[in-house]
Amino acid sequence: MTKRRAKRRKIDIFLTGIGGQGVLLASEIIGQAGLSAGYDVKKSEVHGMSQRGGSVTSCVRLGRKVYSPLIERGTADILVALNPEEGRRHIGYLRSGGFLLEAPQGTMERLKNRRTFNIAVLGMLSAHLDIPEKLWIEAIAASVPSKHLEDNKEAFFIGRELGGGSHDL
Amino acid sequence: MFAAAYPGTPSTEILESLATYEEVDCQWSPNEKVALEVAIGASMCGARSLVAMKHVGLNVASDALMTLSYTGIKGGLVVVSADDPGMHSSQNEQDNRNYAKFAKIPMLEPSDSEETRLFVCRAFQISEKYDTPVLLRLTTRISHSKSVVRPAVRRKLEREMSFDKDIAKYVMVPANARLRHRLVEKRLDRLSAFSERIAINRIESGDRRIGIITSGISYHYCKEVASNASYLKLGMSYPLPVNKIREFSKTVRRLFVVEELDPFLEEQIRALGLKVQGKPIELRCGELNPELVREILTGRRSHRKAPGAEGGGRAPVMCPGCGHRGIFYVLSRLKLQVTGDIGCYTLGALPPLNSLDTCICMGAAIGNAAGMSRVLPPEKRKKVVAVIGDSTFLHAGLPGLMDMAYNQTGVTVIILDNSTTAMTGRQDHPGTGRTLKGKETKKVDYEKLCLALGADSVQTVDPYDLEAVRQAISKAMEEEGLSVIVSRRECVLVSRKRYAPALAVDAEKCTGCMLCMKLGCPAMEVTEEEKVEINALLCNGCGLCSQVCGVEAIY
Numbered sequence: 001m002t003k004r005r006a007k008r009r010k011i012d013i014f015l016t017g018i019g020g021q022g023v024l025l026a027s028e029i030i031g032q033a034g035l036s037a038g039y040d041v042k043k044s045e046v047h048g049m050s051q052r053g054g055s056v057t058s059c060v061r062l063g064r065k066v067y068s069p070l071i072e073r074g075t076a077d078i079l080v081a082l083n084p085e086e087g088r089r090h091i092g093y094l095r096s097g098g099f100l101l102e103a104p105q106g107t108m109e110r111l112k113n114r115r116t117f118n119i120a121v122l123g124m125l126s127a128h129l130d131i132p133e134k135l136w137i138e139a140i141a142a143s144v145p146s147k148h149l150e151d152n153k154e155a156f157f158i159g160r161e162l163g164g165g166s167h168d169l
Numbered sequence: 170m171f172a173a174a175y176p177g178t179p180s181t182e183i184l185e186s187l188a189t190y191e192e193v194d195c196q197w198s199p200n201e202k203v204a205l206e207v208a209i210g211a212s213m214c215g216a217r218s219l220v221a222m223k224h225v226g227l228n229v230a231s232d233a234l235m236t237l238s239y240t241g242i243k244g245g246l247v248v249v250s251a252d253d254p255g256m257h258s259s260q261n262e263q264d265n266r267n268y269a270k271f272a273k274i275p276m277l278e279p280s281d282s283e284e285t286r287l288f289v290c291r292a293f294q295i296s297e298k299y300d301t302p303v304l305l306r307l308t309t310r311i312s313h314s315k316s317v318v319r320p321a322v323r324r325k326l327e328r329e330m331s332f333d334k335d336i337a338k339y340v341m342v343p344a345n346a347r348l349r350h351r352l353v354e355k356r357l358d359r360l361s362a363f364s365e366r367i368a369i370n371r372i373e374s375g376d377r378r379i380g381i382i383t384s385g386i387s388y389h390y391c392k393e394v395a396s397n398a399s400y401l402k403l404g405m406s407y408p409l410p411v412n413k414i415r416e417f418s419k420t421v422r423r424l425f426v427v428e429e430l431d432p433f434l435e436e437q438i439r440a441l442g443l444k445v446q447g448k449p450i451e452l453r454c455g456e457l458n459p460e461l462v463r464e465i466l467t468g469r470r471s472h473r474k475a476p477g478a479e480g481g482g483r484a485p486v487m488c489p490g491c492g493h494r495g496i497f498y499v500l501s502r503l504k505l506q507v508t509g510d511i512g513c514y515t516l517g518a519l520p521p522l523n524s525l526d527t528c529i530c531m532g533a534a535i536g537n538a539a540g541m542s543r544v545l546p547p548e549k550r551k552k553v554v555a556v557i558g559d560s561t562f563l564h565a566g567l568p569g570l571m572d573m574a575y576n577q578t579g580v581t582v583i584i585l586d587n588s589t590t591a592m593t594g595r596q597d598h599p600g601t602g603r604t605l606k607g608k609e610t611k612k613v614d615y616e617k618l619c620l621a622l623g624a625d626s627v628q629t630v631d632p633y634d635l636e637a638v639r640q641a642i643s644k645a646m647e648e649e650g651l652s653v654i655v656s657r658r659e660c661v662l663v664s665r666k667r668y669a670p671a672l673a674v675d676a677e678k679c680t681g682c683m684l685c686m687k688l689g690c691p692a693m694e695v696t697e698e699e700k701v702e703i704n705a706l707l708c709n710g711c712g713l714c715s716q717v718c719g720v721e722a723i724y
Contacts, residue, residue, distance in 0.1 A: 018483055031315060042281070044314040046257045054485030068393040069281075069314035069386075072459050086483070114706070 010063035011129065012071045014093045017082030019054050022118030025143060026080070027058035029122060032139035034062040037131040044069035055086055062129075080125055082118055101125055104162060113148065116155035123159020133160075170219075171195065171211040173204035175564060176593040177223030178258040179312035180251035184221055185596075188605050192325075197597060197605045200531070200564040201226035205233045205248065212246040213339065214330045217293050221249040224265045225530065229565070231268065234302065236341050238272045239349040241300035241356075244328070245293035251307045254429045255456035258592075260511065260528065262454070264430035269304045269407035273353050275360050276304040276407040277369070278385040282316040284369075288404065290321075291369065299356055299363070306406075308429065310386040310456065361408040369404025372417055379466065380421025382414065382434060382445075387427045390462040398466075409437055418443050427465055429457050487516050489692040490668055490709025492587050492658030495632035496556065498688055498713065499639050500524040505554045505646075508541065510534035510566075512558035513591045513660075521689045525556065532557070532565025539569065539578040551646055555582045560590040560598045563613060567622065570651075574623025579651025581642065582624075584615055585632075587660040595663055615655050625650035632656045633668070635716045661709055669710030674701050678722035685714040685723065 013030060017023040024045055031043045045058035059071040077098045081087025087100055094100065103121050108114060119140065126136050137153065144152045172195035174184040187195050198204035201222040208218035222230060227250045234248065250268065253259040269276035277292050279285040285307070292303040337345050364370060376397045383391050384403040391398070401417040403409070418424050424445045426435045435447035448465045460471055487494050497517040500507050501524035509515055509525035510533060518525035527537050538555035545553065557566050562584050573579045590596040597603040602612035616627045626648055630641045638656070645652035661668075671692075681699040692707035693714060703714070703723070715723040 019485065028315075035317065040317060042314060042316045044310060046309065046313060055483045066316070067389040067396070068459050069310060069316065069389070070458050072393075 009130075010061070010066070011078070012076045013060045013062075013078045013080060013125070014071050014076040014090060015058045015060065015080040015082070016086040016090045017056055017118075018086060019056055021056070021082045022115070023056040023058050023082055026082075026118045026122050027060045029119075029136070029139045029143050030060045030062075030125070032142060033126075033131050033135045034060070034129075036135040036138065040064060040066045042066040042069040055089070057086075057090065078125065078128065080121060082121055101128075101163075103159070107158070107162065110158055111151075111155050113151040113155070116148070116152050119144075119152045120155040120159035120162075123156040123161075124163030126156070126160050127163035171208065171216045172219040172221070173198045173207045174221040175199065175201045175204055175226060176590050176596040177201075177226050177251070178593055179253060179307070179309045180221045180223045180226070180249060181593045181596065182312070183249060183251075184605060187219075195605055199599055201230040202233055205230040205237070208246060209233065209237055209240075209242075212242045212244040214243065214332045215328050216244040216330060217246075217326065218244060219247045219249065219289075221251065223259065224250055224252040224263055225259065225261065226250075227265055227268055228263075229531065231272075234268070234272050234274075236346075237302050238274050238353055239341055239346055240339050241349075241352075242296055242302060243333070245296035246302045247289065247292045247296060247305055248302055249305045249307060251309070251312050252430075253309050255309065257309055260530065262430060264433060265304075266306055266406065266433045267431065269306070270433075272302075272304075273357050274301050274304055274407075275299070275364075275405060276306055277404060278306050278406045279311060279404070280385055280388045280402075281311070282314070283318045284404065285311060286318050286321070288369070291367075291404075295360075295363075299360055301356055301360075304407075306385070308386055308456070357408055361411070364405050364408050364410040365412050367405050367410075369402075370410045370413060371402055371404075372413070373400040373402065374420070375399045377420060378422045379425065380417060380423065381425045381427055381466075382417070382438065383427040384434070385429070387429060387457055387462065390457055390459045391427050391466075393459040394463045395466055403434070406434065409434070411441055414438060415441065415443065418445070425466060427457070427462055484519055485516060486519070486689060486691050487513060488661050488709075489690055489707045490661040490711040492632040492656065492660070493517060493585055494522075494688055494690065494711075495635055495638050495713055496583060496585060496656050497522040497524045498717070499635060499642060500554065500556075501687070503639075503642065504552075505642075506541070506549075506552045508534045508537040508553065508555045510555075510557040510561045511592075512561050512585075513587075514556060514558055514585050515592075517556070519689070521687045530565075531561055532569055534561075535566050535569030535573065535582055538580050538582070539573045539576065542578045542580045543576075550580065553580045554642070554646075555580065556585055557582065558591070559584060559586040559588065559600045559615070560596075562615075563599055567618075570619065570622045570624070570653075573651050577650075579625065581645040581652045581654065582619075583642075583654045583656055584619075586615060586655055586657045587663075588657075589660045589663050591660045591662065595660065616653075619653040619655075623651065624653045627653045627655065629655045629657055632658050633711050633713065635713060667708075667710050669712065671705040671708035671710055672703050672712065672715060672723050673705070674703055675722045675724065676700055678720050680720055680722070682719065684719060685717045688713055688717060690714065 031041045034041045039062040042061045076093040080101045170193045204220045208220045211218045250265040277288045279288045296303045379398040382401045384406045493514045508527045534555040534557045542550045600613040628641045679700040692704045
């Protein structure tokens with residue numbers, strides 16, 4: 001087992017989208033990558049209705065020691081919206097100074113496989129987190145079917161390139 | 170090790186995960202009662218057995234549980250109840266901690282993933298040491314959250330499976346049961362003493378001004394907002410460690426109880442004569458979160474809505490190409506009175522279909538329809554139709570159908586056979602021909618089964634053919650007696666294949682009458698020109714919309 005470095009800063013990420021977009025897979029990958037990077041991680045989601053096109057939300061909390069798996073309103077550092085409407089509905093979860101992360105227009109068209117949209121947004125998110133690229137790729141490889149790995153990696157890098165942005169946590 | 174379950178959110182993944190371990194023998198059962206009975210049999214022969222179910226599933230299994238408390242076990246037996254405070258995916262939010270008290274059995278409540286792993290081990294040990302089933306109570310936020318788990322070394326138990334005849338223990342006739350009940354009361358006494366000693370009921374000394382007694386997920390919400398307070402964290406929340414509670418109460422200035430749903434701990438602590446602060450009555454509804462815990466501890470209302478209660482949420486809908494849609498479209502056009510049941514098809518109650526009128530519990534559609542037809546005058550009786558999914562029919566629908574045949578209250582029953590337990594995420598059942606472990610097996614023949622139970626006629630239709638559905642329903646309504654229609658079309662999430670190429674709308678021909686929008690298909694959108702457009706990415710090609718269109722604009 002690799003020696004884990006205890007990271008101090010707490011990062012609360014609230015993800016939202018609609019059923020079938022891959023919100024839960026994206027949060028799974030963030031959790032895995034965070035864990036490998038030495039964070040304590042808690043992740044919470046509700047998925048009974050998620051494949052019926054309903055709203056899907058997920059909380060991923062990274063920190064030195066995380067208690068609640070839920071993120072309180074007004075405290076999320078980053079709100080990741082795979083669907084703009086869902087992003088607006090959950091804007092109240094952001095803390096002041098936190099930011100909304102959405103894919104810019106045209107992102108979908110750049111992807112070889114449209115179902116990797118969630119991974120592209122994950123790539124954008126990765127640019128804001130202190131987690132090495134290698135760990136992201138490992139976490140993606142562990143979570144997606146191997147035959148789709150290349151498409152997903154490509155989507156991740158497209159997102160990572162887009163994601164630099166001007167936001168600072 | 171043996172495990173059985175009927176799927177139900179938020180418990181389904183437990184058996185799906187266990188099934189990946191080759192050495193664990195596990196199965197789906199047609200309902201929770203059967204699952205528990207099978208587990209009891211395995212336990213009687215010495216196997217450690219686990220059953221998992223959602224909270225309402227324990228209502229179904231409770232008949233077995235109540236008497237299992239009397240007989241006790243041989244191999245450890247753990248009953249996992251996954252409650253759903255806030256009703257993310259349930260028809261009620263009953264607090265199953267009450268079952269521990271009701272059945273007089275010990276209960277463990279983990280607070281996160283690591284504790285869940287640990288508590289399952291502890292539960293088996295307690296079960297075998299005290300000759301009792303143990304209730305492991307989870308909630309949605311425990312089931313559907315992930316946190317770090319420390320893998321432990323697995324110890325394989327080498328046991329020879331055998332049944333030791335013991336009529337006084339296992340045959341619960343009154344004379345034996347009277348003796349066993351006394352043992353149950355003594356056992357509860359011994360468990361109370363054990364509850365004082367067990368390490369998972371621990372005091373965490375902190376700020377003496379606030380003392381919090383809590384369990385389950387509420388513990389972490391409390392730690393989030395009051396990490397410095399003093400805690401009595403209850404891992405074993407029934408029977409309670411009353412001396413430890415008394416002792417703890419003396420060390421703190423103000424004593425709080427923080428728990429979701431019923432004042433289960435609060436009432437028992439008040440009964441000890443201790444002054445304790447619980448939560449306002451309105452918080453008996455729904456789940457807690459850190460914000461609400463802060464309200465409880467400070468007494469100040471935050472005036473914020475609970476997460477998940479945002480207005481205008483996107484409602485779940487039947488998938489594009491869902492076989493249920495054709496049935497509900499016809500039912501809504503015929504303006505029938507439809508008794509419903511638990512499953513994806515409960516979504517038939519939502520607009521624009523609006524064609525499901527009742528939903529109580531698993532199997533209720535058939536009984537409810539029988540009762541309606543019994544009291545309604547003949548002309549109104551004709552309009553009653555029951556709809557029930559395949560998995561739900563096998564779970565609890567059979568006795569209802571027998572009731573209809575036997576009491577001659579027969580109306581029309583539609584079995585929506587999509588060959589899976591769809592709402593919980595596509596699990597196999599006795600009608601699919603596959604086991605939990607993925608092996609081929611026998612498959613229920615619904616048509617023969619219904620005839621054997623006393624149905625006067627059985628028709629089979631493809632719900633993608635609206636005219637056939639209309640004819641089948643009309644024919645069934647005209648018939649005297651009990652008519653069953655089996656609507657057969659595999660769940661689109663199982664086949665994962667597009668039925669036919671995506672359809673498109675000819676904007677020239679489309680008159681904007683919006684008749685097709687009454688299907689409630691998520692692949693159909695209204696354009697700014699008040700015409701309909703089909704999202705080719707979502708469309709499954711089922712063709713219902715083209716059958717509905719009066720001007721042949723959809724091709």
